[in-house]
Amino acid sequence: MERRQSPEEQSTGKMVFAHFMVGIVAGRTGAADYDDDMTRAKSFGIDAFALNIGTDTFTDEQLGYAYQSAAKNGMKVFISFDFNWFKTSQTADVGAKIKKFGGQPAQLKVGDKVFVSSFSGDGLDLAAVRSAAGMPLFIAPNFKAANAANADAAFNWIAWPNNGANKAPTDAVNVTVADGDQAYMKALGGKPYMAPVSPWFFTHYGPEVSYSKNWVFPSDLLWYERWTEILQLGPQYVEIITWNDYGESHYIGPLSSPHNDDGNSKWVNDMPHNGWLDMAKPFIAAYKAGAKFVNKYIEKDQIVYWYRPSLKSANCDSTDNTMKAVSNPTENFFQGRPNGADTMSDSVFVVALLKEPATVEVSSGKSKKTFTAQAGANAWAAPMGVGKQTFSLIRGGKSVLSGTSPRDISADCICGIYNFNAYVGTLPAGQPDALQTGNAFEGFAKGLVPGLCQPKPLLKSPTSAGPAPAPAPADIESGSNDKNIVIAPVEPPVGAPSGGVPAPSSSASSSAAKSATASTSATTSTSTGIATGGGNKITSLSQLAPLNCLRKDQVWAGPAGSDPPAPCDGG
Secondary structure (H helix, E strand, O other): OOOOOOHHHHHHOOEEEEEEEHHHOOOOOOOHHHHHHHHHHHHOOOOEEEEEEOOOOOHHHHHHHHHHHHHHHOOEEEEEEEOOOOOOOOHHHHHHHHHHHOOOOOEOEEOOEEEEEEEOOOOOOHHHHHHHHOOOEEEEOOOOHHHOOOOOOEEOOOOOOEOOOOOOOOOOOOEOHHHHHHHHHHHHOOOOEEEEEOOOOEEEEOOOOOOOEEEEOOOOOHHHHHHHHHHHHOOOEEEEOOOOOHHHOOOOOOOOOOOOOOOOHHHHOOOOOHHHHHHHHHHHHHHHOOOOOOHHHOOOOEEEEEEOOEOOOOOOOOOOOOOOOOOOOOOOOOOOOOEOHHHOOOEEEEEEEEOOOEEEEEEEOOEEEEEEEOOEEEEEEEEOOOEOEEEEEEEOOEEEEEEEOOOOEEOOOEOOEOOOOOEEEEEOOOOOOOOOOOHHHOOOOOOOOOOOOOOOOOOOOOEEEOOOEOOOHHHOEEOOOHHHEEEOOOOOOOOOOOOOOOOOOOOOOOOHHHHOOOOOOOOEEEEEOOOOOOOEEEOOHHHHOOOOOEOOOEEEOOOOOOOOOOEOOOO
């Protein structure tokens, strides 16, 4: 069913875009190959695709298909020039491309001005581009903040906490996403700002490609935290990074979307992300309506969960694709465990979108936690455990939603590599989604040890159970580890003082152990599943699996001179 904008959404003029990589869809043969992407994005409130293009010979053909499909399906599109491939001296070529497609019916415009963007491109002569295009342009490039003043608007690509040098933050340097917001808005001086939102970042290419790179940005609950932050910030435009960049693991579009594979299928196979778009839907509607709170835009009870497929402690050095030397090492390549891995939490992340208060149960392996949730959006990070992952929503003593994820968590290496991508699932379970055989697996075997994996989808469909009796109260104990809870701003009741609950911020590292906060007026948590007792002596790190940290009731009694493990509560 087509989603219609509310009067509030229409009046604000706020728009949501999704970055779409044209460079990986050379195999598409007609406009119909774009129809599913267009209709799906539109149904979730996305207004336009930013079509990222390089200088490939197939670019114009694919742009033609995309513009045709968008027009047919009531979507808009615009070109985003990728200056990893274009040179800033190519103003005539950039202008000519805009001129060729800017008059198409599906072209996004601001007034009568053709909307144009970029990835990078500092130093591009905008006046020369306008002249070459020969039509009014609204240019919103991804220039550095210091260079943004001469544009009509600006797009900030940096959607993840970082160290200021395109890597994960450190204890010494943590540049937050909110820091970037402020820098751009200050430089723009009131001009429109296009804010970034991204759920994840992990890339893991070894010598099997010429652009070897291997790092993560701390992501954990970032998708939830950032959308909450967007509601408070209220920028004119939001761009989701990305719809289909599988190589950097921040795709929110389906695995089945037709694309070519450069080897990222090693960490993308059986790792759908559709649930992230489900989670974003009410936030998108709230943002476009100018609302600060998401509650009234939640249409149904839903649980969205995600987690990495294996523990950080898994040692894959003997089989990982990045362990071999590369011929062109750069600052982006690291051997073995991805750079920044220590900023990620061994947790299962859960968001509950609820019409009414309820209880949420999370069982991860042998670990079990129970959370009390209010109406609205709630989020938690539960301890990651090896084995089955089961989730339940209980209300009034009855099970409303219940299901087991088809993806177990392993203590070992998936396909022999360090896979820091996320598996995302939902309750109720969504439709099965898998990579298409053929092009989507063409680079799968490159860099893998033969025999460890098969180039085909292997997961079964998610299982879900109907209503069932709730667990007995005796199974639920009072918990004390509430630092891992993050709660969205709660809409204050009528007559309450303005202000509400402060928004959780992606200004901190997204690692749950470092950044998550809770409002005591918003929710409480209870936990089960971990044995407790006074002064349990721990003599070996293996006794701490799967949490790999020291609980308050445990005492380190390891080998003399050994350093004690980090405490589970981060204290």
